[in-house]
Amino acid sequence: MSKNTPKIAVVTDFDGTLMEQDVGDVLMEELGIVHAPQVMEASQLFREKKVGSLAWIEAAYPLLASRQLEVDQLLKSVHLRDGALEFLDFCEQKEVPVTVLSDGMQYYIEQILRSQQVQVTKVIGNPITYSAAGQFQFGVQNTNPACQWCGCCKASVVKQMKADGWLIMYIGDGSSDYYGSAFADWIFARASLANYLREEGTAYYPFETFHDILAILRANWPMYQDGTAAGRLSGRYPSACQFPVS
Structure with a gap:
């Protein structure tokens, strides 16, 4: 990758997105x-x-x-969304880092990824877990002092990745993803996130399986690489999101 080529990163929700179920x-x-x-x-x-x-x-x-x-x-009863493994393999081949960004419990995310032998670049979720001794530990991932609306401030994470120079493909399905996708370049959406974006008039790619996403990426990958792929957004700022004044 040349120095002038934009860096592409994937941010994907976990519950109802990477997973078929909301765990x-x-x-x-x-x-x-x-x-x-x-x-x-x-x-x-x-x-x-x-x-x-x-x-x-x-x-x-x-x-x-x-x-x-x-x-x-x-x-043991939940499973990955169809095509998820193929999608993650595609990202690995293209050297695209994948961040799992969730407003859920970090314990079950890590347990499932480990049991399914799924490799991602980073997992960001609410630090709710059980210690090796079985003790319950509770916490949230929201470090945004200006807003305590979400447990995990997904918007802050994506906002920082954009500031670090990444082009972001955001994949999600729920209300927390409405905020998380606010700073993304391209959005792949289903379920309630798709409904929010449609009502708002924001461009997005609909999907039901990761095969749907792969079909779009494979057909248009050079345009994603140079930042010219259709549906690129210039930034949305949901009214519920607040950030410290710098």
Whole structure:
């Protein structure tokens, strides 16, 4: 790669994107956590857009504290989205780094990637995990002092990658990805993210499997390399996102 060639990086959501299922939802539903009073209240406030994911995460995830064995068992029932391995192989061949960026629990992301023998460049999620001794550890990834809406501030991560000179292909499906994709160059979207972008009038590539994404990339790779591929965005700034004044 020449010094004048833009650097391309992929940022992909995990739940409902790289994975066929929303793993966090599977855990919460199968373990009955969605029915806990504080979780029901947080869910209602989230649906009403009175709180962001941070409030829901703080209500729900601590209830996994003593349930590691049950969590591990449920993780055996989920699987990667069709074409994900082929897509990651394509990225490796093209020397494109892949960051998994999630508002979910870092423990299950790392467990699944390890069990599926999936290699990515980086995993960024909420530092919620079990120690080697089985002790539950809770944390969030939001280091943005100006905004405490999301557990993981995806917009901050992508914003920094752009500042570091990367062209970003963002892949996602949910509400946190609406913010995460705000600074991306190209967006591949499905489910609620696609609905948000369509209502907003923002260009995106629809997909259901990673084979759909691969078909687009293989047919147009030279244009992605030089930054001229169709659908490139100049920057969106969701009103909910706030950043420190520099």
